[in-house]
Amino acid sequence: MYSALNTEPPVEPPPTTAWGVERGEMQDRIDTKRNVRSSRPRKPTKVKMQDVYSFNLEVSREEASIIHQVKERVKEQGRVWWAMEAKNGAGWYLQPEIFAQAEGYFVSSLSLVTMTSTLQLKKLIRSGIPPLLRPRVWSAVSGANKRRSSAPESYYSDLLAAVEGRETPATRQIDHDLGRTFPTHPWIDSADGRAALRRILVAYSFRDSRVGYCQGMNFVAAMLLLVMKKEEDAFWMLAVLVENVLFDDCYSENLYGCHVEQRVFKDLLRKKLPRLAVRLEEIEFDVSLVTTEWFLCLFAKSLPSETTMRVWDVLFNEGASILFIVALAIFKMREEELFAAKHVGEVMKILHDATHGAYDPDELLKVAFEKVGVMSLQSIVKQRKKEQPAVIAELERRGQLNPSDSVQSSSR
Amino acid sequence: MATTGANHMQAKLVLLGDMGAGKSSLALRFVKGQFFDYQESTIGAAFLTQTLAVNETTVKFEIWDTAGQERYHSLAPMYYRGAAAAIIVYDITNSDSFGRAKKWVQELQRQGNPNLVMALAGNKADLSSKRKIEAEEGQSYAEENGLFFMETSAKTSQNVNELFYEIARKLPKAQPAQASGMSLTDGSTSRLGPAKSTCCA
Ligand SMILES: Nc1nc2c(ncn2[C@@H]2O[C@H](COP(=O)(O)OP(=O)(O)OP(=O)(O)O)[C@@H](O)[C@H]2O)c(=O)[nH]1
């Protein structure tokens, strides 16, 4: 299709420079303009570089060195995966039993060998899937393969043919947002990139007319294209994401599900970081001011790309509770600073820096898994049920609930 | 809410309006003096600050630049709650966006703060060849509803500083320094010297 990533084919041993691109990093340039006037206090030198997914960055020397380290670790992780392939056979993670857990099967019904593999896979995925293997692993563990196999082979091309030339409010909004989705990314900003992005978003808007198009999906779909590389694969990932992986109704009309999520998150924050939660309430900082974007873009607009992808690795294997865990980890990492903040503006600045500067995925995920702790999907589902009536009441009060909106809770 | 210190006031300002009307572009032009032909769509809201010097007083705007898609409407109260000022933006080349602006005005009148300073901005004034809404139409709607009105262009920066400056001037005056008759009519923008800015997306 296209090459957003200059990576090697999957079944070759890890070459010394693979698993990520370093295009551009050799030409790290010092922003000389900034250094022209020596009379002014000099700003810290910025380095221009591209990250693993070819996003253009302008970062400090320290951040650049972290990004280099992360690229090295990505390569190392590639070798670990390669060793697993050699030991367990190519595509060992593609066996449905191995990720059955994520689909809700009882663990007791799995054989010991399978269970070991399942746990191994979970651990491996938490340490990161090499960019090159992401398409296959994601498709397998998320259920996208399964979903796709139950549809006719030509589903996607038929859908595209059927919607060709049709115009709806959703397609108009999509057209409006195409150029406004990661406009500085070299591939997404290209004619091919925009055309592919348009096709998957338009196709999805017809597949699920209740969701149609929600701003935020543009960023999610663009990242999926960058990772999956094949448009059709990206489409199925989008479908399984919205329909299975994420909580219900998070993109639907009036964002009902998103409102529920915000309440669930506030409740979690009160439980996990009670002192900070009280403090933020005192200074009238509503955490939804930041978490709305985090949850609707699945961090794609706030965290650096490889960090976002590491969160998505876990998202597709373990489910949507990782979004809450990572959000809590961000607050946790800056707890003291946030506690000392006296003003909403300060809090926004701290959280902005904490997310946009999170170039080290392991640092964030370590806090997420070790300090925040895992919470079961069940407990969150339960909490969501509890919060639903309040959200319905609130939306009704504001006259923003359409009778057509189904707000009956389903399984998630 | 606008809060005042000795010579310093802080004012929460919210930007509302249809998707693509130019809210983010206006904020970015005002805060950083920049403009992009392709401005990323806003999800939830973005937060920016900018300080204006108005005579001896400084006004620090805390700007909430909200997302414009209709379904994000249900999140809006979080952003306009406690705001001292609101700019409702429409795109002069798009009549739907003018309709959307009117709805925002109604909602703020119904639920907002009675002391809220409201401005109506007809943006993309540089695209006059594609104009759908005449300036008079915006002007008379604004007059009927007690807002002040300007046509702006984030692209050429026409009236952008003026718009924020006018809001600063209209904020409830608890400051003696502000009584000294600063006015916009002299047309000078050079004194609007932004003192400090930060920007968080
Ligand atoms: N010609 C012209 N284009 C503008 C002007 N202001 C904004 N634009 C363009 O219009 C598009 C939308 O602008 P934004 O500032 O992103 O609009 P918004 O209201 O923030 O949109 P949402 O975030 O989707 O709600 C961008 O591509 C801008 O470049 C203007 O004054 N003149």
Ligand SMILES: [Mg+2]
């Ligand atoms: Mg915007």
